[in-house]
Amino acid sequence: MTTERKGKGTIFLRKEFCKGCAYCIETCPTHCLEFSEEFNEKGYHFPVLARPEKCTGCDICGMFCPDFAIFGITWKKMDKLQAQKNEGGKVESRS
Amino acid sequence: MSEKDMKETYEGAGVSPQDQADNPVDRILRQERMPHIWCPGCGIGTTVNCFARALEKLNIDLDNLAVVSGIGCTGRVAGYLKVDSFHTTHGRAIPFATGLKLANPKMKVVVYSGDGDLTAIGGNHLIHAARRNLDITVILVNNFTYGMTGGQYAPTTPFGSIQTTMPYGMYEHQFNIPKLVAAAGAVYVARWTVYQVAHLTRAMTEAIAKKGFSLVEVMSPCPTLYLRRNRLGEGIDEVKRFKEWAVRKDGADVNDVGISRDKPLIIGKFVDIERDEYIDLMNRQLSKKLGDRYTLYGVENGEV
Numbered sequence: 589m590t591t592e593r594k595g596k597g598t599i600f601l602r603k604e605f606c607k608g609c610a611y612c613i614e615t616c617p618t619h620c621l622e623f624s625e626e627f628n629e630k631g632y633h634f635p636v637l638a639r640p641e642k643c644t645g646c647d648i649c650g651m652f653c654p655d656f657a658i659f660g661i662t663w664k665k666m667d668k669l670q671a672q673k674n675e676g677g678k679v680e681s682r683s
Numbered sequence: 684m685s686e687k688d689m690k691e692t693y694e695g696a697g698v699s700p701q702d703q704a705d706n707p708v709d710r711i712l713r714q715e716r717m718p719h720i721w722c723p724g725c726g727i728g729t730t731v732n733c734f735a736r737a738l739e740k741l742n743i744d745l746d747n748l749a750v751v752s753g754i755g756c757t758g759r760v761a762g763y764l765k766v767d768s769f770h771t772t773h774g775r776a777i778p779f780a781t782g783l784k785l786a787n788p789k790m791k792v793v794v795y796s797g798d799g800d801l802t803a804i805g806g807n808h809l810i811h812a813a814r815r816n817l818d819i820t821v822i823l824v825n826n827f828t829y830g831m832t833g834g835q836y837a838p839t840t841p842f843g844s845i846q847t848t849m850p851y852g853m854y855e856h857q858f859n860i861p862k863l864v865a866a867a868g869a870v871y872v873a874r875w876t877v878y879q880v881a882h883l884t885r886a887m888t889e890a891i892a893k894k895g896f897s898l899v900e901v902m903s904p905c906p907t908l909y910l911r912r913n914r915l916g917e918g919i920d921e922v923k924r925f926k927e928w929a930v931r932k933d934g935a936d937v938n939d940v941g942i943s944r945d946k947p948l949i950i951g952k953f954v955d956i957e958r959d960e961y962i963d964l965m966n967r968q969l970s971k972k973l974g975d976r977y978t979l980y981g982v983e984n985g986e987v
């Protein structure tokens with residue numbers, strides 16, 4: 589499964605953990621997140637990557653999220669992790 | 684939720700869950716206890732993110748780290764961390780940590796608790812740990828209130844703020860926490876808000892690495908029992924307010940860093956000094972008096 593890589597990075601989200609506090613949306617330096625139209629099971633709107641071309645994978649959203657629901661990562665780092673995985677080596681921690 | 688379930692609930696742009704990277708905070712969380720109890724927009728979780736990243740930066744052996752909390756919303760932190768963690772009685776995190784450190788001097792011991800727990804019921808322990816300059820780190824989450832018990836006023840509640848036990852507005856003087864612990868003898872004292880995540884992470888790293896008694900005061904929003912009662916909006920409103928309200932003054936005179944909602948909130952590193960540490964002092968004195976009859980305690984390579 590692949591998608592077009594529009595920006596330098598992307599986000600991962602566990603939407604059921606999100607409590608809709610907007611920390612990530614308001615602190616993202618490139619303003620690339622927006623609230624979903626949809627609700628999660630608890631009834632909160634969660635962030636969506638509305639402008640993927642602007643995401644740098646800086647993980648500011650991950651630093652702020654009080655619910656451990658989101659984090660950002662660069663495609664470069666993702667590729668490195670993938671390469672390590674393909675080599676069968678131990679995957680080191682992300683940062 | 685099991686660790687596996689939790690991991691699989693991450694969704695990313697076109698990347699299957701098995702191929703994902705980890706969120707660094709996940710490594711130190713007890714996944715099975717998530718999601719946590721903190722309210723939407725509570726800042727405590729943000730401090731935990733910074734703590735996880737600080738540990739990662741320090742590259743600490745997690746088997747050699749203990750986190751001790753008292754009681755309160757912040758007191759829940761210990762129970763969520765996948766390290767040796769202790770949820771002690773109200774106000775007694777520091778005495779518990781003192782015993783832990785003295786019994787295991789090689790351990791890094793971090794006390795993670797709230798303003799009420801550490802400065803009200805536990806205030807005496809706080810000043811004496813600083814006086815002794817015991818090598819522990821205190822992460823003090825100051826949300827201006829007793830969150831867990833329904834928003835009673837704390838020794839930190841700013842003048843004029845409404846609390847259940849201050850219905851006409853706070854009229855008592857507050858503790859100036861950096862001044863309190865600096866006067867008692869702390870060797871590292873800093874204050875940041877949850878808005879300055881990178882600085883906060885660095886301060887936590889420095890405090891943990893510092894030998895002696897270190898304290899980081901973290902200003903954090905309690906939307907449910909402090910902000911809303913004072914018509915100050917939601918958590919994110921306070922986070923954005925911190926950006927405007929906080930003024931960084933490293934090395935500021937601790938006499939000038941008392942908090943008022945009408946004055947700039949002074950943040951930064953206020954104290955970073957050297958002072959003999961408790962176990963070193965004990966070793967020095969007992970070796971002097973007892974000579975060969977005394978074996979240095981908790982010391983590697985004969986270094987005191």
Ligand SMILES: Cc1ncc(C[n+]2csc(CCOP(=O)(O)OP(=O)(O)O)c2C)c(N)n1
Binds near residue numbers: 755773797824830
């Ligand atoms: C001996 C004792 N007295 C009182 C209480 C009730 N109590 C529980 S938490 C708390 C205050 C916590 O305030 P703080 O440390 O600021 O934590 P917060 O919830 O704001 O994070 C109090 C008074 C208790 N649990 N035990």
Ligand code: SF4
Binds near residue numbers: 597598642
């Ligand atoms: S990783 Fe950075 S740029 Fe991307 S959404 Fe998060 S904060 Fe914004």
Ligand code: SF4
Binds near residue numbers: 606608609611635654
């Ligand atoms: S910071 Fe976390 S909990 Fe808050 S809206 Fe973003 S993902 Fe949801």
Ligand code: SF4
Binds near residue numbers: 907
């Ligand atoms: S009551 Fe306040 S401090 Fe406690 S979890 Fe809710 S917002 Fe956080």
Ligand SMILES: [Mg+2]
Binds near residue numbers: 755798824826829
């Ligand atoms: Mg409190």
